[in-house]
Amino acid sequence: MSVQKIGIDAGGSLIKIAYEQSGSFHYRKYPIADLDSALGWLKMLAPDAAVALTGGKSALLKEQYFQRGFIFPEFDAACTGAVYFLKDEQINLDEKFIIVNIGTGTSWFVVEGSNYSRILGSGIGGGTLMGLGALLTGETDYSRLIKLAETGEKGNVDMLVKDIYFPQEPPIDGNLTASNFAKGSINPDSSSEDRIASVINMIGETVILLSMQAAVANQATKIVYIGSTLAGNEPLKQCLASYKKMVGLEHIFLDHGEYCGAIGALMSL
Template identity: 30%
Template sequence: VMLTGVGSAFIDQPLYGLPTAKTDEFLANGLGAKYAASLENLIVVSMGTGTSFVKVEGQQIQHIGGIGVGGGTLLGLSRLLLKTQDIHLIAEMARKGTLTNIDLQIQDICNKPLPDLPLDATASNFGKADGNASPEDIASGIIHMVLQSIGQAAILSALNSPIRDFVLIGNLTQLPQCKEIFPKLEEMYGVRFLIPKYSEYRTAIGAALTYMDGAPIHPIK
């Protein structure tokens, strides 16, 4: 049994009577995403409670940082503003919302596209919101702010490298809005975002791969 992630710190004995070991979460992220994408060079964007970035260059896997924006942000703001933390309800509300009632776009402040920025690019998340915004509009604004922030931070994390492939993993990849937001970022910045099959389980798959690949593990006895 292979364990990883912050929750593994609470396990101090073997599970199910089987040999049990722990491995580094960032290593598991890298191996799980690399295996899914069949790429040698990529940045793994692990969208959990917050978001971490792991650079993969061949056999070298390195955690390069992260941001405190993620699923925790989405749920916390939804509890405050929408009085719910049901992610399925929030996503459905957002689907019915109108983002332009919440976000200030380039076309709201300029009548011509800016270099590399189309008129419908976001100038300010929630910059247009007022007291008359509907819950559906707010839900749309929250999800777009979180996913856009993650995507743009990922792109910035690769500025000093030739990497242009980003593999998205974690539960937030299941949001239907990912299919709208990340392709728009691809077009604007000339990068590629991939959401592999079983993206929400890629860290667990990577933990298994650490054992199979002979990577460092820490047995629990």
């Protein structure tokens, strides 16, 4: 069966591809280092397909591989894709809501009806996870870092509220972080698992803090999380979800949220 349309989200770390075949959407992703093999496969699969590109490296891909390709703005692609997946998963959001795209860095968007705008950005994201993960554990594989974090204990690296108040009872949840990595000097024997768990905790807490501020400023009560850093990353999802009751916001994680940019680009064709 021939492929007629392809959407490619070329980011700083990954190439995400969405293509339509026989009336269904299919998804693939590759590390940016595997760019040549990924696009070689794609050009064999669909040499005559219409291609829409988005992401930071879209201009490079257009110049080197898809001269007839169409570049769709990155922020438009992410929001268009997120709205599509919400409808596909039958999640009805009639009111204003916030999209949080956790990629190499993190971007926040406010969505109301068919209108959306980027309101905030942070350098904390997947690039932080990979960079600090490599520095603190020596591991450079994403899946391996997540696996390490699943058995790590952030409290061996982070100073928690209960550490400060001990032996008294703290006035707030004692498991909240008082200071990220503050035990680094007093517990130098922390494990790689502990250190990467602390990194993910820092990312999650930073994201939820900024998400809460974005929601309050825009009078929204629902947060939709998307982006490649959430793919297979249960520790980060659990960190974000743990604040649901505390901050009074509904958290929504999309099944194919890492492909919002790619599917949004495809839908522009």
